[in-house]
Amino acid sequence: MTPSLSLHALPGVPLVEPGDDIAVLILAALAASELVLEVGDVLVLAQKIVSKAEGRYAYLNVVEPSAQAVELAGQCDKDSRHMQIVLNESREIIRKRPGVVIVEHVLGYVHANAGIDRSNINSDDDNPRLLLLPENPDRSAAELRSALLASTGVGVNIIINDSAGRAWRNGTVGFAIATAGFEALENRVGEADLYGRPLEVTEVAVADELAAAASFMMGQGDEALPLVLIRGAKLRPSAAGSASLIRDREKDMFR
Template sequence: MNRASAVQILALPGIPMVKAGDDIAALIEAGLVRAGLRLQAGDVLVIAQKIVSKAEGRLIDLASVTPSAEAVKLAEQVQKDPRVIELILSESVRVVRARPNLVITQHRLGFVMANAGVDQSNIASAEEAAQHALLLPRDPDGSAEALRARLSSAAGVAVAVIINDSFGRAWRRGTVGVAIGAAGLPALLDLRGTPDLFGRALQVTVSGFADEIAAAASLVMGQADEAQPVVLVRGLTWRAPDAPASELVRPPAEDLFR
């Protein structure tokens, strides 16, 4: 792999609040026009999970949710709305840990994450958000591929797309951007066998390429009121074949901690 010596990270201006049914690709194309940018081969568009979920109709009215007995019991333990807990359980294959105000689950997509990605921040006004919750896209890799195909076709060049979310880490404080969906690039770069500075072949190094890009984009995307949910990353190069973000999930046979 030839590493880039410089990378541009550019937030697209004027992306509006997204609602169900909105055309994300068209919003991105309009943002590029406003910024005076044209897509180039190898560009990576990093898109916040929230706007993808909203466009795909994943905003749930809590009034429509009936909590199960299991959800009611867990809600008492963690001091959360039992309707939100029901959504968390419905999106999960198992609960890993639970304590007041936090549930760690294994999501149906394989991610081990807080609250199964069920979120009430930055989805609506405070009053509306209290009555709604946002779920992850049903198929983030599929969503990324659909956007990649659409944007590449319109621009006439091959671009990549990453769907970005914020995850905490088991042994470190703070959240970082990670790729939950990816298309048009290798989510992982296997560097095993390549030489280090002294010619010694790397034995175990596999780079989380899509996660590195997602984290870099988060520096300008932000996580509060920045309202910059689409970021263009330009200047990266790679030669490995495309692989989706699902490849980033560690298989159970390799997991030493669960």
């Protein structure tokens, strides 16, 4: 049989509020689309709905910027309170220019503005707020997988995705900030190529490839499609999460 992969962007997901049960919202969206989970399915969730459900908001009016944040704001043409929140969520500033600061997030990702933004976020102009990444995305993914298994009896794979630029290409692309249920990075070293030669360095970031495909379906504007069901992916089971996707600093040639 010819390999195939199908992606279904699920409409009708409501605007998520702190405390909402993501598993319940997923099951309702699946039912509305007349879809039933199957073993091996992958559910890809936009980071924003997970962060919103977890109440990961920061309010600018209660932030007291440090001297470092004030200096960084001047260099990047940003609000100093925003820069303080970025600093709070970061291990290190890697690059900066007007409009953007590239940091190593406390979770290990190299990310613009620590993954913090205002897009698709309802905010009061008198007390503006920003949305942070989930505190522990892999834990969030694992808990969601367990909740869906308890509700349906079906073990599915979970990806939480976000968008980021890349050091060597223009434009943003979806990538996985969390996984549950499968091997996020497949090591194929030692396997044979078409001519029987062993692969020497090949590792496949399957979670990022699926995250990018789902991101294309979700869109980046007002599409309101934060949930994608992927069917047909052949994945290796694993409970390890997504840490293997983050390159060790000593091997990162772009720092």
